[in-house]
Amino acid sequence: MNWEGCKNILCIRPDNMGDLIMSGPAIRALKETFNAKITVLTSSMARGVISHMPEIDDAIIFDLPWVKINETPDTAGFYKVIDTIKQRDFDAAVIFTVYSQNPLPTAMLVYLAGIPRVLAYCRENPYHLITNWIPDKEPYDFIKHQVRRDLDLVASVGAFTKNEHLYLSSDENVWAQITDKLTALGVDTNKPWLIMHAGVSERKRQYPAKYWVKAAKELIAEGYQILFTGSNAEKQLTDELQLQTGAGSFACGGLFSLYKFIGLVKKAPVVVSVNTGTVHIATAVGTPVVVLYAQTNPQHTPWNVPNKVLPFAVPAPLRSKNEVINHVNKTHYNSPVHIPQPEEIVSAVKSLVNQPVKPVQRFLEIPSENQATAAS
Template identity: 40%
Template sequence: MTSWESAENILCIRLDTIGDVLMTTPAIRAVKLSHPRRRITLLTSSAGTAVASLVPEIDEVIVYDAPWLKATAPRLNSIPEYEMAQYLRSLKFDGAVIFTVYSQNPLPSAFVCYLADIPLRLAHCHENPYQLLTDWVKDPEPENFVRHEVQRQLDLVGTIGCNTDEKRLSLHVPEKALAVVDDILQKLGIDQQRPLVVVHPGATAASRRYPPEKFALVVRTLVMEMGMQVIFTGTESEQELVAEIQRMIIAADAIANLTDNLSAKSASFHSLVGCLKLSELAALLQLSSLLISNNTGPVHIAAAVGTPVVDLYALTNPQHTPWSIPHRVLFHDVPCKYCYKSICPEGHHQCLDLVTPESVVNAACELLGVCGAKLRLKR
């Protein structure tokens, strides 16, 4: 009979996106290191697979966009679930660990694993799963308490004897990506003796976006008044957002009659929106002094490479703050917090809108003072 102690071929399931996969990596490490011959396959979404390839503890990745995940688009041509179960059966896994946030139901994933004849199946679950899980951890969240997402998953695998003292997020930045970004920074004229701040103003959920006009005030202050260098990042679809922020910065200086300084100072903020692969974004964050971002994937990439973060934290979920790095989490407390909504149900966005640009600048300066102002060329 298979036991977790002897299981060597393990399927880990995390069907969410980049940040969720990264916050699961300490638990995956604990599973991997608990057996000398253990092999880890991650079943994850199309979005999650981009970062999974950079995680050393993961041996193989299977892409699966599950229809029971919120971010999955309606299917046109897809592999039915029974075909996925047949494929997983062919890989002869000894056990499956299903990682979820407490608002997700693990039972669809458990059922696929059951159909795949995976003998050991572990997950948090609120309701009795009966035969779908061989190892059921009754979910205590949110009724009894709420944990950080990283700790939640570490606690889950701890129930089967998988533990680790190394609880950092796991991500390896390829040397090729570092070289590419090094070259980009040189061509942009980045001065290694001055702070380099990455600003990521986008987010998939509207409820997690700090207002662009306030991002503009933050960046203008950092560049024009404090002599810092700023690089904007984002996806292709966020190019107009960043262009709008840049126009606001330039307009503010024109109004303030600072146009004489503008030509020199404007060279200190640049956009790499839509220009970087994920590995290159990780390299940029590793080479930077600080990240200022909405609470989205780059926050967790920065945490994984050890770069401090100012996290503009919409109070949609309390579990996803930066893990194990110097950081400042900025928000305005509101009665409607922890709504778990992608669109503000109250329509006022006050948990972010009432965060002042001054507080963001002050948080950035505090972290740069603690962590050093020079560009950190880590290898």
């Protein structure tokens, strides 16, 4: 189906904040190519970042029952969101997914709302649910970075952008307010500092607290002040890390709104984080990042910024029951990998800070095990 006349497009990314940020370039391609109004249907977890993404004109916030959420799904709300979508009279919808997600529940939602054009990856034949069906070959034939996966999806209907970088807007004027908070905490903003972000949304991504503390102490010895950042829910964690680290470290859990946190990350020389939304925020404001990368999904490494990825294995009891993810564990994450040591974090930070020209580590498409065997 031809998309040239599509001026009112619904983009569906019902997951976390980082997922929506990674879909930003593809959303930008739709907006620029079709000169369209873009509405996103996303979760309450991603709500805060929407105002920082200039590609997005409007939003529908709803926690879909087939996405991991904290609250019990609301059946009445499900029918209400279908009516809301109907009233917006969309010309087309794009469903963004990771390779381990099934788009068909979302496609049914869109079908019931009567949107005439629907674009999505799908493994099985969706028949009338998806009008622009792209057979999903990931992760069995290859694995693409999530940003490339999304860009290739919209390219199939003729949408392109020259700017494939992640982007979040930030207000330079907010730095004075951030500085006031840091100064009140005891941070000297005229001396070197960096961010360490330990909080995770899933226990399988946790990096041991004792290693955070040791790495922080070593970086303090190198002359850095350490800001342990986190949400309100992570305040206890940041307080404990600061207490164990001692002088030169500062607990910032719950100290900054998302608006100010984005500004803080933009000013940081380096961010050290587990693989969570903070990594994609750093990427979207151009800040180099060291990521302690739990081997959950190889698609979500930093995109087009200077970075160092330090991977570690997910403990067997915490691994997903999703069979697609199990395939990746068996074929891609099948070699033992040690947990990164604190000195590796310090070395990674120093390499990013000290390089006069910081190279970007690009994501190379990963062939399947069968392809690699056939080619050898």
